[in-house]
Amino acid sequence: MNSLLFVEDDDQIRLALRLALEDEGYDVREAADGRTGLAAFHAKEPDLVLLDLRLPDMSGFEVCRAMRAMSIVPIVMVTAQTDTNDMVAGLEAGADDYVTKPVVPKELAARVRAHLRRVQLQSEPGLGSSSEVFGDVELRREQGIVLKAGREVPLTKTEFNLLCEFADHPNMVLSRDQLLERVWGYDYLGDSRLVDAHVRRLRVKIEDQPEDPKLVVTVRGLGYRLMPT
Numbered sequence: 001m002n003s004l005l006f007v008e009d010d011d012q013i014r015l016a017l018r019l020a021l022e023d024e025g026y027d028v029r030e031a032a033d034g035r036t037g038l039a040a041f042h043a044k045e046p047d048l049v050l051l052d053l054r055l056p057d058m059s060g061f062e063v064c065r066a067m068r069a070m071s072i073v074p075i076v077m078v079t080a081q082t083d084t085n086d087m088v089a090g091l092e093a094g095a096d097d098y099v100t101k102p103v104v105p106k107e108l109a110a111r112v113r114a115h116l117r118r119v120q121l122q123s124e125p126g127l128g129s130s131s132e133v134f135g136d137v138e139l140r141r142e143q144g145i146v147l148k149a150g151r152e153v154p155l156t157k158t159e160f161n162l163l164c165e166f167a168d169h170p171n172m173v174l175s176r177d178q179l180l181e182r183v184w185g186y187d188y189l190g191d192s193r194l195v196d197a198h199v200r201r202l203r204v205k206i207e208d209q210p211e212d213p214k215l216v217v218t219v220r221g222l223g224y225r226l227m228p229t
Contacts, residue, residue, distance in 0.1 A: 002116055003027045005046040007037035007063065008078065009056050013103070017050075020105035021112070034058035041067055048115055049075045050108075051095070053086050061093045068094030072156045074115040078103060084193075091197035096158040097184065098194070114185030119157055132167050134215055135229040137206050139167055146206070153205045158183065162198055163206070166216060166226035175223040199224055 004026050008014040011032070018028045029046065031037035034055045041049070049067060053060030064075055076097045077090040087098050096115060099108055132139040138147040141164060146153045155163065161183050165174065174182075176192040184194065203210040219225050 001025065001027050002047040003029065003044070004048050004050060004112065005029050005031065005037065005040055006050040007031045007034065007055065007060075008050070008052040009033060009054070010052075013101075017103060017105060017108065021109065024109045024112075026112070032056075034060070034063040037063055038066055041071075045071055045073060047073065047119070048112060049073060050078060050112075051075055052078045053090055054080070061089060064090060064093040064095055068156070072154070074119065074157060076111055076115065088193060088197060091194065092201070094156065094201075096156060096198075118161055118183075118185060134167070134170075134226065137215065139163060148206055155202070155205060158198055159202050159205070162202055166224070170226050170228045173219045173222045173225045178223070195224075 002025075004021060006014060006018060006021075006028055008017075008030075009032050014030055014032070018030060021028050029040055029044075031040050034057050037049075037051070037055075051060050051064055051067075055063065060077060064077065067073070067075060074097070075095045076099060077087075077095040078099055078101060079086045079090060080101050087100075090098060097111055099111060132141075136149045137153075140147070144160065146155055146160065146163060162179065165179060165182050176195040179195045180192075199216060200210070203213050203216055207213045207215055214229065215227060217225055217227055
């Protein structure tokens with residue numbers, strides 16, 4: 001049974017979504033504030049975190065950065081529908097995905113399933129033992145690691161899967177919709193800002209000059225392309 005940690009200060013929202021997720025077969029632990037959430041995370045790392053960005057004691061951004069510093073577990077943030085800036089900032093802080101309030105339980109469950117499915121696929125053997133090299137970046141799928149100039153780069157699971165998708169289609173333009181479907185596991189539930197934020201984070205980790213990328217390049221109006229060198 002997959003375990004989830006739900007950090008949310010609204011008692012009614014927390015109760016309603018916990019019950020809905022338990023009906024889907026998940027083991028859900030709760031936390032009403034950031035410090036309690038971090039303590040629960042330290043005590044037992046969950047398979048996935050649901051994180052509200054508006055918490056009473058510390059910001060969800062701080063909680064997200066603290067969790068991301070010690071783990072690559074998927075983090076799905078929960079944000080107010082109109083808070084576009086919060087959504088972007090949350091993704092930049094290390095979240096993998098977001099849902100907007102009011103949260104629809106079925107949509108939330110679909111998000112959770114998609115992320116857990118990706119984690120399972122990444123951990124399954126049989127991806128091949130050979131490494132793939134792009135310039136000074138080396139992708140070792142079977143080990144689930146990426147090296148840059150011989151040093152391991154700490155990618156999140158989403159960033160790793162995004163790089164794998166690019167590596168599967170070198171020199172091909174991949175649209176944002178294609179990446180949403182192939183990397184996140186859904187299309188109509190997401191939007192292009194999710195892709196853009198993760199591409200920016202990936203570039204920071206694998207490009208020599210993220211502001212002038214040479215490996216993962218933007219094809220204006222179309223999407224992104226991996227340019228092996």
